[in-house]
Amino acid sequence: MEVVWVIVIIGILAAIAAPRFSNSIAIQRIEAAGRRIAVDLGLAQRNAMSTNANQTVQFRATPELYRLKGMPHPDHPNLEYEVLLSEEPYGVSYVSVDFGGDLDLIFDIYGIPDSGGTVVISLGSQVKTITVDAETGKASVQ
Numbered sequence: 001m002e003v004v005w006v007i008v009i010i011g012i013l014a015a016i017a018a019p020r021f022s023n024s025i026a027i028q029r030i031e032a033a034g035r036r037i038a039v040d041l042g043l044a045q046r047n048a049m050s051t052n053a054n055q056t057v058q059f060r061a062t063p064e065l066y067r068l069k070g071m072p073h074p075d076h077p078n079l080e081y082e083v084l085l086s087e088e089p090y091g092v093s094y095v096s097v098d099f100g101g102d103l104d105l106i107f108d109i110y111g112i113p114d115s116g117g118t119v120v121i122s123l124g125s126q127v128k129t130i131t132v133d134a135e136t137g138k139a140s141v142q
Helices: 002-051
Strands: 055-060 065-072 080-084 093-098 104-107 117-123 126-132 139-141
Touching (some): 002 065, 002 117, 002 126
Antiparallel strands (some): 055 065, 117 126
Protein backbone atom coordinates (compact mmCIF):
# COMPACT_ATOMS: atom_id res chain seq x y z
CA MET A 1 0.00 0.00 0.00
CA GLU A 2 2.85 2.38 0.79
CA VAL A 3 4.35 1.79 -2.66
CA VAL A 4 1.03 2.77 -4.26
CA TRP A 5 0.97 6.04 -2.27
CA VAL A 6 4.55 6.82 -3.27
CA ILE A 7 3.70 6.23 -6.94
CA VAL A 8 0.60 8.45 -6.66
CA ILE A 9 2.61 11.26 -5.03
CA ILE A 10 5.33 11.01 -7.68
CA GLY A 11 2.64 11.11 -10.41
CA ILE A 12 1.09 14.25 -8.92
CA LEU A 13 4.47 15.97 -8.65
CA ALA A 14 5.30 15.02 -12.25
CA ALA A 15 1.95 16.40 -13.45
CA ILE A 16 2.71 19.70 -11.72
CA ALA A 17 6.32 19.91 -12.92
CA ALA A 18 5.85 18.95 -16.59
CA PRO A 19 4.12 22.17 -17.79
CA ARG A 20 6.61 24.33 -15.91
CA PHE A 21 9.51 22.43 -17.44
CA SER A 22 8.02 22.79 -20.91
CA ASN A 23 7.51 26.54 -20.40
CA SER A 24 11.09 27.00 -19.20
CA ILE A 25 12.39 25.30 -22.35
CA ALA A 26 10.30 27.68 -24.50
CA ILE A 27 11.67 30.67 -22.58
CA GLN A 28 15.26 29.50 -23.08
CA ARG A 29 14.76 28.86 -26.79
CA ILE A 30 13.18 32.22 -27.53
CA GLU A 31 15.82 34.02 -25.45
CA ALA A 32 18.56 32.25 -27.40
CA ALA A 33 16.92 33.04 -30.76
CA GLY A 34 16.51 36.71 -29.84
CA ARG A 35 20.13 37.01 -28.74
CA ARG A 36 21.31 35.20 -31.88
CA ILE A 37 19.46 37.62 -34.15
CA ALA A 38 20.80 40.66 -32.25
CA VAL A 39 24.38 39.35 -32.32
CA ASP A 40 24.19 38.54 -36.03
CA LEU A 41 22.83 42.01 -36.80
CA GLY A 42 25.84 43.43 -34.94
CA LEU A 43 28.11 41.12 -36.95
CA ALA A 44 26.57 42.38 -40.20
CA GLN A 45 27.08 45.97 -39.09
CA ARG A 46 30.76 45.36 -38.22
CA ASN A 47 31.29 43.50 -41.48
CA ALA A 48 29.95 46.46 -43.46
CA MET A 49 32.36 48.81 -41.70
CA SER A 50 35.40 46.51 -41.96
CA THR A 51 34.93 45.68 -45.65
CA ASN A 52 33.80 49.16 -46.73
CA ALA A 53 30.85 47.56 -48.50
CA ASN A 54 27.12 47.49 -47.83
CA GLN A 55 25.97 44.43 -45.89
CA THR A 56 22.43 43.17 -46.44
CA VAL A 57 20.53 41.06 -43.94
CA GLN A 58 17.61 39.33 -45.65
CA PHE A 59 14.73 38.01 -43.54
CA ARG A 60 12.48 35.41 -45.13
CA ALA A 61 9.20 34.25 -43.62
CA THR A 62 8.86 30.80 -45.19
CA PRO A 63 10.77 29.09 -43.74
CA GLU A 64 11.70 31.40 -40.87
CA LEU A 65 15.28 32.29 -41.73
CA TYR A 66 17.64 35.18 -42.21
CA ARG A 67 20.71 35.46 -44.39
CA LEU A 68 23.77 37.72 -44.22
CA LYS A 69 24.07 38.23 -47.96
CA GLY A 70 27.54 37.55 -49.36
CA MET A 71 29.03 36.61 -45.99
CA PRO A 72 30.46 33.10 -45.58
CA HIS A 73 29.09 30.85 -42.85
CA PRO A 74 31.63 30.58 -40.00
CA ASP A 75 31.33 26.76 -39.84
CA HIS A 76 30.94 26.15 -43.58
CA PRO A 77 33.00 28.75 -45.49
CA ASN A 78 31.74 27.56 -48.88
CA LEU A 79 28.13 28.39 -47.86
CA GLU A 80 26.44 31.74 -47.30
CA TYR A 81 25.73 32.71 -43.67
CA GLU A 82 22.14 31.62 -43.06
CA VAL A 83 20.22 30.88 -39.85
CA LEU A 84 17.06 28.79 -39.94
CA LEU A 85 15.06 29.84 -36.87
CA SER A 86 12.19 27.40 -37.35
CA GLU A 87 14.40 24.35 -36.71
CA GLU A 88 16.42 23.13 -33.74
CA PRO A 89 17.72 24.49 -31.47
CA TYR A 90 15.32 27.44 -31.70
CA GLY A 91 12.00 26.34 -33.19
CA VAL A 92 10.62 29.89 -33.24
CA SER A 93 8.47 31.65 -35.82
CA TYR A 94 8.18 35.25 -36.96
CA VAL A 95 5.23 37.30 -35.81
CA SER A 96 6.43 40.22 -37.93
CA VAL A 97 9.52 41.66 -39.61
CA ASP A 98 9.53 45.32 -40.59
CA PHE A 99 12.48 47.43 -41.70
CA GLY A 100 10.97 50.50 -43.27
CA GLY A 101 8.27 48.51 -45.03
CA ASP A 102 10.44 45.63 -46.25
CA LEU A 103 12.17 42.50 -44.95
CA ASP A 104 15.75 43.55 -45.76
CA LEU A 105 18.10 45.55 -43.55
CA ILE A 106 21.11 47.14 -45.24
CA PHE A 107 24.08 48.52 -43.31
CA ASP A 108 26.20 51.05 -45.21
CA ILE A 109 30.00 51.33 -44.98
CA TYR A 110 29.64 53.41 -41.81
CA GLY A 111 27.44 50.81 -40.10
CA ILE A 112 24.30 52.93 -40.41
CA PRO A 113 21.15 50.97 -41.35
CA ASP A 114 18.92 52.03 -44.24
CA SER A 115 16.07 52.11 -41.70
CA GLY A 116 15.29 51.11 -38.16
CA GLY A 117 12.89 48.33 -37.51
CA THR A 118 11.78 45.32 -35.55
CA VAL A 119 11.73 41.56 -35.70
CA VAL A 120 9.10 39.93 -33.50
CA ILE A 121 9.46 36.20 -32.83
CA SER A 122 7.29 33.79 -30.89
CA LEU A 123 7.33 30.31 -29.45
CA GLY A 124 4.12 29.18 -27.80
CA SER A 125 3.01 32.01 -25.53
CA GLN A 126 6.49 33.56 -25.41
CA VAL A 127 7.19 36.63 -27.58
CA LYS A 128 10.43 38.60 -28.07
CA THR A 129 11.04 41.80 -30.01
CA ILE A 130 14.42 42.64 -31.53
CA THR A 131 14.68 46.36 -32.28
CA VAL A 132 17.24 48.03 -34.55
CA ASP A 133 17.89 51.70 -33.86
CA ALA A 134 17.61 53.76 -37.07
CA GLU A 135 20.49 56.08 -36.17
CA THR A 136 23.08 53.77 -34.62
CA GLY A 137 22.09 50.36 -36.00
CA LYS A 138 22.35 48.85 -32.53
CA ALA A 139 20.12 45.83 -32.02
CA SER A 140 18.47 45.18 -28.67
CA VAL A 141 16.18 42.43 -27.39
CA GLN A 142 13.07 43.15 -25.34
